[in-house]
Amino acid sequence: xxxxxxxxxxxxxxxxxxxxxxxxxxxxxxxxxxxxxxxxxxxxxxxxxxxxxxxxxxxxxxxxxxxxxxxxxxxxxxxxxxxxxxxxxxxxxxxxxxxxxxxxxxxxxxxxxxxxxxxxxxxxxx
Numbered sequence: 001x002x003x004x005x006x007x008x009x010x011x012x013x014x015x016x017x018x019x020x021x022x023x024x025x026x027x028x029x030x031x032x033x034x035x036x037x038x039x040x041x042x043x044x045x046x047x048x049x050x051x052x053x054x055x056x057x058x059x060x061x062x063x064x065x066x067x068x069x070x071x072x073x074x075x076x077x078x079x080x081x082x083x084x085x086x087x088x089x090x091x092x093x094x095x096x097x098x099x100x101x102x103x104x105x106x107x108x109x110x111x112x113x114x115x116x117x118x119x120x121x122x123x124x125x126x
Contacts (some may be wrong), residue, residue, distance in 0.1 A: 002026035004096045009120030020081040022096030034079040038092035050105045086124045093119040
């Protein structure tokens with residue numbers, strides 16, 4: 001069974017940092033594009049960051065650019081999201097995802113992304 005499992009969420013004060021991890025099991029994610037989405041209560045799921053295989057190309061949502069950094073360790077079949085200078089509006093459930101196709105990470109195409117984790121809660125207090 002293929003699984004993406006997130007960890008590293010929690011409660012942090014505004015201005016603080018968290019590092020999310022996503023480990024993949026059940027298959028290797030060689031050649032897969034991997035990334036992060038988030039969903040706040042009452043809002044739609046939104047794109048956060050994405051990283052290509054093997055990791056030369058990245059893209060970020062404007063709202064997190066300069067504060068968040070996505071990376072991957074292909075030997076460990078894992079992807080990470082370093083979040084700095086956190087703001088209360090970053091509060092959401094963060095989801096790890098994986099797909100072979102770079103283009104599905106844009107616009108509304110994310111609904112077709114192949115693999116999803118179960119999510120990890122990030123809460124930023126003011």
